[in-house]
Amino acid sequence: MFKTHVAFGFLAGILSLHYLNPLNQIMFIALVLLGATLPDIDHPNSKLGSKFKFIGFLFEHRGFFHSFLVIPLISLAIYYFTHSYTYIMPLGIGYASHLVSDAVTKEGIMPLHPLTRLRVRGFVRTGGALEYIFFFGVLVFAVYRTISL
Template sequence: MMFKTHLAFGFLIAIIAIRFLNPANQLLFAFILLIGAAFPDIDHPKSRLGQMAWPIARLFEHRGFFHSFFAIAIFTALLFIISSSMLYSIAFLLGYASHIFADTLTTAGIMPLHPLLKFKLRGAMRTGAFYEYSLFFVLISVDIFLM
């Protein structure tokens, strides 16, 4: 998935989560969720985060560990330890999980139990192709409608 599709999907999740969880600082909640939605691509050398944290992008294969359930648990737990905020940890978790779910729709897929098992969950959508652009425009439309 493209960065903008991850953000559009993450924003949809933020809108829904804010309605259910009603955080005092909705803007901060949405911002943290969107960071979570972008974070897994820190392992991709051409992603925005991967370019800022280039040693990580060089050490880890794209859609390897950072796209696993283990990474979701570890980084969410680290955020909770650092922040002591269950609410903002949930925001990060939801964003991270939205990214992982979206990537399962692509032909490249993800390895959810990496590094223990190398099996992939994958779909039929090509990154950056017509169907992803269609999904992006649907997500943006739904985001706008729900705001």
């Protein structure tokens, strides 16, 4: 779910602030959150995907856009347009956080699509009780980390 991806992305962002020490922490977190919402662009019913329905039409949901192989491609594209490394790390962290949190769901992801359709899956049902517990756990931890920054 959208809010779980945002919460998990926020946590990944807060934790990586500690190691990466970016110049602009607010922008860094904002880019992590953007990255965390990007993969569901392939889902016509998601917040982002409903605005880019043609992508959901062209690409299978949780296919190409839910592969770790997309991250270097997007990074190259960003570098090509911005000539800066500033955006690559936070967007990549957010993107990866989305894929990791989708990988623990029953539907899972194909982390190396389109090279192989090998699927990685967990036991969390999307929208189920466990996801809510996960969401609130991550939220509480993220808020705690933010306060202690």
